[in-house]
Amino acid sequence: EPEVTQTPSHQVTQMGQEVILRCVPISNHLYFYWYRQILGQKVEFLVSFYNNEISEKSEIFDDQFSVERPDGSNFTLKIRSTKLEDSAMYFCASSERNYEQYFGPGTRLTVT
């Protein structure tokens, strides 16, 4: 069964550094998403991406965040200058249409 994959599984970075989180969505899916879950809190929507552009973003997704689909398979989330409060589990998801989203295993980001 096809799965969403994410790399790395755990990323440790220093405050102020840039990080890129990578995702490979399910191959025939057209919609892509990033969510995050701060430890002990709800899963929160960050951004959705369709047809090579952002279709919706939350207030969390400020100028420090960007997304890109650099080729036909990868979908990336970049945080330009990480803050301590960016520490969270980041989930990538994809969907074939605008119905159920399939989630990857997550990348745990630790900012020190």
Added chain:
Amino acid sequence: AQSVAQPEDQVNVAEGNPLTVKCTYSVSGNPYLFWYVQYPNRGLQFLLKYITGDNLVKGSYGFEAEFNKSQTSFHLKKPSALVSDSALYFCAVRDLRRAGNMLTFGGGTRLMVKP
């Protein structure tokens, strides 16, 4: 604004007994509703969805959920719980009036099934 409430942080049930995990939602327009399950150190796994049609929807692993528009609820049920059902369960809603397919999640309910 859309929101989801899962009023129970934890539900305990004995193996073989029926289980219910509660979810209520609030959206401006018509909802799409979803249940996901999370096992330790894993991502969110899709269980079932309500889009339209029959209010009782069936999903993976014997789970089902009932959409109740008047009570704005979408409770997850299973007739006979297994120990392997122990996990964290999330209800999510999407407001059809929004363009980007954003899911809003509840806080999650930990299901503990005891032998």
